[in-house]
Amino acid sequence: MYGKKRERVFLLMILPAFVGFFILFIVPTLMSFFYSLTNWSVYNADLDFVGLANYKQLFSDTKTMASISNTVKYAVLITIFQNIVAILLAVFLNKKMKGANFTKSLVFLPAVLSILVTGFLFQYIMSSSDFGLFNRIIQFFGGQPINWLGDADLALYSVLITQVWQWSGWSMVIYIANLKSIDSALYEAADIDGAGSVRKFFTVTLPLLYPAVSFNILMSLIGGMKVFDVIFAMTKGGPGYATETIMTTMIREGFNSGRNAYASALAVVFFIVVFILSRIVIIFLNRWERKIS
Amino acid sequence: MKKKTLTLLISLVLTSLLLMACGGEDTSSDADTPSSDETNEEVITLRMMGYNPESSRAQYLAYLDEQLPNIKVEFEFVALDNFNNVLNSQLQAGEGPDIIEVGGEAKLLARANYLLDLTEYDFMSKYAASGTAPYSVDGSVYAAPLQSWFEGFFYNKAIFDEYGVEVPRSLDQLIAVSKELEAQGMTPQAMGAQSWEPMMKQSIGIVNNEFYSNEDNMAFNDQFNEGEAKLSEAWLPYVEEWYRLIEEGILKEEMLGLSYDQALDDFATGKAAMWQSGPWAIETIYEKNSDIELGMFPIPGVEEGPGWLIGGPGSALAINANSKHVDEALAVLELTATEEAQHKLVADNAGSSFLTGVEVDLGEVYADSEEAFKLGNVYAPWTASWFSGNPIVESYGKSLQEVLSGTKTVEEALQDADETNQTLIDTLN
Numbered sequence: 090m091y092g093k094k095r096e097r098v099f100l101l102m103i104l105p106a107f108v109g110f111f112i113l114f115i116v117p118t119l120m121s122f123f124y125s126l127t128n129w130s131v132y133n134a135d136l137d138f139v140g141l142a143n144y145k146q147l148f149s150d151t152k153t154m155a156s157i158s159n160t161v162k163y164a165v166l167i168t169i170f171q172n173i174v175a176i177l178l179a180v181f182l183n184k185k186m187k188g189a190n191f192t193k194s195l196v197f198l199p200a201v202l203s204i205l206v207t208g209f210l211f212q213y214i215m216s217s218s219d220f221g222l223f224n225r226i227i228q229f230f231g232g233q234p235i236n237w238l239g240d241a242d243l244a245l246y247s248v249l250i251t252q253v254w255q256w257s258g259w260s261m262v263i264y265i266a267n268l269k270s271i272d273s274a275l276y277e278a279a280d281i282d283g284a285g286s287v288r289k290f291f292t293v294t295l296p297l298l299y300p301a302v303s304f305n306i307l308m309s310l311i312g313g314m315k316v317f318d319v320i321f322a323m324t325k326g327g328p329g330y331a332t333e334t335i336m337t338t339m340i341r342e343g344f345n346s347g348r349n350a351y352a353s354a355l356a357v358v359f360f361i362v363v364f365i366l367s368r369i370v371i372i373f374l375n376r377w378e379r380k381i382s
Numbered sequence: 383m384k385k386k387t388l389t390l391l392i393s394l395v396l397t398s399l400l401l402m403a404c405g406g407e408d409t410s411s412d413a414d415t416p417s418s419d420e421t422n423e424e425v426i427t428l429r430m431m432g433y434n435p436e437s438s439r440a441q442y443l444a445y446l447d448e449q450l451p452n453i454k455v456e457f458e459f460v461a462l463d464n465f466n467n468v469l470n471s472q473l474q475a476g477e478g479p480d481i482i483e484v485g486g487e488a489k490l491l492a493r494a495n496y497l498l499d500l501t502e503y504d505f506m507s508k509y510a511a512s513g514t515a516p517y518s519v520d521g522s523v524y525a526a527p528l529q530s531w532f533e534g535f536f537y538n539k540a541i542f543d544e545y546g547v548e549v550p551r552s553l554d555q556l557i558a559v560s561k562e563l564e565a566q567g568m569t570p571q572a573m574g575a576q577s578w579e580p581m582m583k584q585s586i587g588i589v590n591n592e593f594y595s596n597e598d599n600m601a602f603n604d605q606f607n608e609g610e611a612k613l614s615e616a617w618l619p620y621v622e623e624w625y626r627l628i629e630e631g632i633l634k635e636e637m638l639g640l641s642y643d644q645a646l647d648d649f650a651t652g653k654a655a656m657w658q659s660g661p662w663a664i665e666t667i668y669e670k671n672s673d674i675e676l677g678m679f680p681i682p683g684v685e686e687g688p689g690w691l692i693g694g695p696g697s698a699l700a701i702n703a704n705s706k707h708v709d710e711a712l713a714v715l716e717l718t719a720t721e722e723a724q725h726k727l728v729a730d731n732a733g734s735s736f737l738t739g740v741e742v743d744l745g746e747v748y749a750d751s752e753e754a755f756k757l758g759n760v761y762a763p764w765t766a767s768w769f770s771g772n773p774i775v776e777s778y779g780k781s782l783q784e785v786l787s788g789t790k791t792v793e794e795a796l797q798d799a800d801e802t803n804q805t806l807i808d809t810l811n
Contacts, residue, residue: 099556131470132490132810146805217639218648239578239639241787327576328638329784345488346773348809 118360125354132347143354153355156326156333157362159245163334164313164366166246170253171309172302175260175345180294182261183268193265197258199266204255208322211251212238215323241331244324248332252319260305267301268294296381303374310370314363333358394538419472424452426710430460432483434463434697434731438446438662441726442718449717453710455481466772473702480705481714484525485697485772486764488517488778490810492524498701500524505719512758513695513736516766526699526715529724529733529742531696532760533583533660534689534751536667539675541568541655549679549750552686553588553623560632562653572654574645575637575786578779580658583692583762585624585782586775590619590690591683601765602659604765609807613778614796623684638783650674662730664747679750680759688753693760734760740749770806777802 125144128137147153178196182189199207214222215237224234237247271294279289317336318325318380326333326341333341335355343352433440436457446455458479460468466487469711472478473496484491491497500506506514513527537549545566550556560570573580585731593599593616605611627633640648649657650670658681680689699718701711719725724735728742735742736757744755754760764771781795790798 128809130488130810131474132494134494165736212641213644216637216641216644217636218644219653220644220647222640234636236636236639239636241638241784241789325576325578327578327780327783328787329780329789340467341773344464344470345776346770347466347470347487347805348806351809 119238121353121356124350125357129349129350129353130347131349139350143351144358147354147358148350152330152333153338155330156335156338157358159332160314160316160334160336161362161366163245163249163316164310166249167252167256167313168306168309169315170249170261171257172305174253174257175264175305175372176298176302178257178261179264179268180290181274183265193258197262199255200259202255204282205322207251207255208319211247212323215247216375238324239328241328244328244332248319248323251323252316256309260309264298264301267298271297299374299378299381303378306374307367310366311363314359314366335362425454426452426707427454427456428481428707428710428714429458429479430455430481430483430699430714431460431465431469431479432697433460433462433485434483434662435459438731439727441730442723443560445723445726446714446717450713453713455714460809473704476704477523478702478704480702480707480711482700482702483528483697484517484700486768488525488698488700489519489769491700492517492519492522495522495632496703498703498705498711500526500701500715503712503716505716508719508737511721511739516695517698517700523697526700526718527695527698527736528718529696529727529731529734529735530693530760531660531662531731532676532691532693532751533658534680534691534754535571535656535658536649536663537656537677537679538649538654540651541652541676542677545655547655549677550682551689552682553626555686556682557630557632560627560656561630563758564632569648570632570647570656572640572645572657573637574631574640574642575633575642575693575783578637578776578783580642580645581633581782581786582775582779584627584658585621586763587615587681587690587692588624588683589620589763590759591681591685591687593617593622594761594763595683595690596758600767603763606803607767607769607807609804612796612800613803614800617796618793620684620794625785633786635786635788637788646670664732676747677750678748682752688757688759689751690759690761691751691754692762693733694762694766696733696765728762768803770803770810774799774802778804 100276126140127140128135128139128142143366167258182193182196198228213220216237217224217234217236219225221234221237223237226235236243239242275293275297276289279293315336316334317340320332320334320337324332326337335358339359342355392793436443436459439457443455443457446453469478469482473491478496482491482497484497488497500520506526509527513530514525517523517525517527539766541563545563545568547559547562548555550559557781563570575581588717599616599762602611602616604615606613637645645654645657646659646663646666647670648654652671652674655758664676667676680691682689699715701708701715705711718727721737721740724737724740725742727733728735732744732748733742734744744752748755764775768774778795778799781790781798784790785792785795
């Protein structure tokens with residue numbers, strides 16, 4: 090009885106946050122669902138119901154579909170590479186050695202910078218003109234310059250490299266925190282059993298890194314799905330539509346072209362894609378958790 | 383018990399504060415701007431939102447301040463990338479600035495009843511019809527044109543002299559000049575093709591020369607607005623002429639990796655002989671290299687001739703139909719329609735004036751373009767004549783990037799633009 094009363098008080102305490110969340114998030118989200126079924130536009134005087142017309146247009150528009158595929162590709166790749174690099178760095182830098190703390194700070198440093206600043210800097214570093222740092226280095230060693238941001242087949246990966254560089258340090262810190270909590274007795278036992286360092290990594294370290302892995306994977310996946318600012322700074326979605334993502338398309342169609350209802354439909358599709366991807370990842374992570382526990 | 387009551391009370395207070403914060407938007411904006419009926423003596427603050435920076439309107443804004451002591455114009459700069467986004471959100475909320483700098487979207491905004499009809503006001507009759515046409519819907523005018531904008535080829539006169547090449551007056555000559563410069567180790571043209579704009583404008587420059595130079599072809603724009611005519615049919619032969627610049631290797635795929643600023647750097651520092659842009663870039667060019675000898679020539683056509691510049695009535699000032707200070711906003715537009723104000727505008731940013739009787743001397747940099755100016759060879763169909771100009775040229779320009787990458791043909795790029803036009807016709811009423 091006392092517990093229920095206490096719960097009520099706690100519920101009341103979260104009420105202000107919930108009201109804000111409801112008004113500023115739930116309501117606009119529901120409104121997007123509604124608007125996606127209309128012809129809503131800043132340039133249309135009347136609001137009419139058009140059924141699924143926006144969705145039909147969306148799925149038949151090759152440019153929008155390309156942006157969805159670019160986004161999924163980007164999100165999956167950044168999740169994989171950012172976490173592999175971060176785990177390797179964490180395991181390596183978690184050892185007691187000279188300069189480890191300094192290296193940790195150095196690797197974490199890019200995460201302190203604003204994404205826009207990093208984007209604009211790399212736009213210069215990867216420039217195809219003769220002051221682009223990367224191409225200067227390549228040419229110094231006798232190689233041919235690479236059109237990092239202007240080659241449609243390469244541009245998305247060039248952006249991806251900068252983001253792996255920027256965020257691996259951030260993930261690494263979370264992995265290190267998790268590594269510190271692993272009982273050293275487990276490694277001693279593995280040593281007695283004659284396990285080598287690779288074996289120890291796969292049988293002791295990795296399974297016990299589960300909490301950090303699940304958090305990091307979900308964070309980088311969702312971050313990757315909503316990528317916008319770095320694209321805006323580095324390629325503006327180009328060349329052509331090679332680096333357009335769901336977010337850049339949504340901004341272009343919704344605000345620049347005035348097709349607000351179409352952009353709402355894209356937002357709904359975005360919501361569903363993120364939901365499905367997150368579910369898949371959570372199912373896999375849960376299976377992994379069951380396996381190791 | 384006391385603790386519980388206190389918790390409850392705090393929760394309620396926080397909730398009510400939050401709700402007040404959400405619903406309190408009406409109270410703030412009017413507090414410092416009393417309505418004109420009550421306080422004629424007091425200073426009225428007008429919000430003017432523009433996508434050209436305040437520095438490019440400095441003398442004009444100072445002139446307004448000086449001449450209209452009872453009106454304080456608060457200028458808000460929003461970069462073009464975000465301008466429609468910010469403006470449209472404000473207009474949809476029934477708010478927005480009192481005076482709006484409008485461009486390509488003026489007709490759409492007017493049709494959606496966001497702009498005040500200016501047709502009946504005397505000062506509007508002082509503007510040439512070519513200046514007000516882009517802002518007219520069904521015979522009503524909705525905005526007062528500011529100075530024109532134009533874009534052509536900037537060239538480095540010292541490099542042209544040193545390498546012994548002349549200003550080109552035809553596409554063939556442009557190709558020959560570029561090849562000659564390249565043969566001698568000088569980059570002929572810098573282009574920040576990471577933006578979809580330069581190729582779009584350059585190719586339309588050729589279309590201006592070959593297609594819009596014939597008055598009869600102007601009717602194409604009306605048919606295009608209705609979805610009855612297609613760029614992929616009417617423009618194709620001329621854009622294919624422009625494509626020779628790609629075939630001949632003058633426009634290269636590497637340019638897709640260069641931004642506007644990087645191309646400007648290359649040109650300003652003498653690493654490239656030509657760069658396509660407009661007067662707004664001059665200040666930055668001189669900042670980077672104060673010794674540069676600049677000239678500008680128009681985009682040449684297939685036949686030898688004076689060439690055409692891309693441009694037109696760049697932007698215009700419109701009044702928000704829902705403004706609470708319409709009379710004051712009208713006073714600003716009335717003052718803008720005077721010779722003095724027009725000279726201030728041109729002094730801020732070179733261009734010609736659409737106010738009847740205002741003569742402007744653009745100076746030595748533009749001497750090579752003088753003939754084109756005299757003939758009125760300045761045109762940008764997407765701002766002057768199309769309903770949904772910007773999204774269409776964006777789609778066309780992005781597809782031209784794919785043409786330069788080698789993944790699309792010129793015809794496909796034009797078809798993409800047609801498709802965008804059709805989608806917008808279907809979607810926006």
